[in-house]
Amino acid sequence: GIQVEQSPPDLILQEGANSTLRCNFSDSVNNLQWFHQNPWGQLINLFYIPSGTKQNGRLSATTVATERYSLLYISSSQTTDSGVYFCAPTFMNYGGSQGNLIFGKGTKLSVKP
Amino acid sequence: DTAVSQTPKYLVTQMGNDKSIKCEQNLGHDTMYWYKQDSKKFLKIMFSYNNKELIINETVPNRFSPKSPDKAHLNLHINSLELGDSAVYFCASSQWARETQYFGPGTRLLVL
Numbered sequence: 001g002i003q004v005e006q007s008p009p010d011l012i013l014q015e016g017a018n019s020t021l022r023c024n025f026s027d028s029v030n031n032l033q034w035f036h037q038n039p040w041g042q043l044i045n046l047f048y049i050p051s052g053t054k055q056n057g058r059l060s061a062t063t064v065a066t067e068r069y070s071l072l073y074i075s076s077s078q079t080t081d082s083g084v085y086f087c088a089p090t091f092m093n094y095g096g097s098q099g100n101l102i103f104g105k106g107t108k109l110s111v112k113p
Numbered sequence: 114d115t116a117v118s119q120t121p122k123y124l125v126t127q128m129g130n131d132k133s134i135k136c137e138q139n140l141g142h143d144t145m146y147w148y149k150q151d152s153k154k155f156l157k158i159m160f161s162y163n164n165k166e167l168i169i170n171e172t173v174p175n176r177f178s179p180k181s182p183d184k185a186h187l188n189l190h191i192n193s194l195e196l197g198d199s200a201v202y203f204c205a206s207s208q209w210a211r212e213t214q215y216f217g218p219g220t221r222l223l224v225l
Contacts, residue, residue, distance in 0.1 A: 084154060
């Protein structure tokens with residue numbers, strides 16, 4: 001079956017450090033989104049990135065669809081970056097035409113001051 | 114203005130009751146969704162809906178039913194609530210089915 005695997009599951013950083021979060025997926029995708037769920041539970045859309053590289057401030061993301069992975073880079077981390085980061089692709093052969101996001105289990109990030 | 118809103122934010126109810134969660138989007142999007150986040154933070158699609166088609170995830174019990182009075186609203190009705198229905202329910206919308214999805218703030222449901 002289809003799988004979305006995120007690593008690492010947990011990550012503790014000192015403020016100012018950089019990090020890379022990885023998302024591997026098992027099949028061809030229509031699109032892929034990265035979300036940040038903050039400690040209050042709100043899901044914030046970070047990137048819509050079915051392929052290529054995008055940057056938004058201290059965050060950037062790269063998806064290599066042919067190799068079935070995506071990366072999220074966080075530079076100069078801040079305490080407000082804490083929370084859970086989810087990768088969520090839609091799969092061409094599993095509801096992709098309907099936009100059904102399939103979420104990974106997330107990476108829980110804690111940034112210490 | 115909140116792009117995707119849900120009411121209520123919290124819902125505490127007894128087993129066996131019937132309840133509804135409302136969702137509204139003011140983005141002019143064509144497609145809306147419901148997701149469930151369980152106690153382990155795992156998010157799973159329940160429904161996707163546009164004005165033409167409702168797609169139901171096969172694992173969703175038929176006690177759950179989405180109802181769309183118009184393009185801007187997709188409400189979730191739950192009959193005969195069970196303890197296992199306790200979760201956070203998120204509504205989302207997108208312009209087209211494959212485009213960026215924007216999520217509401219979530220509704221935390223607790224069934225006692």
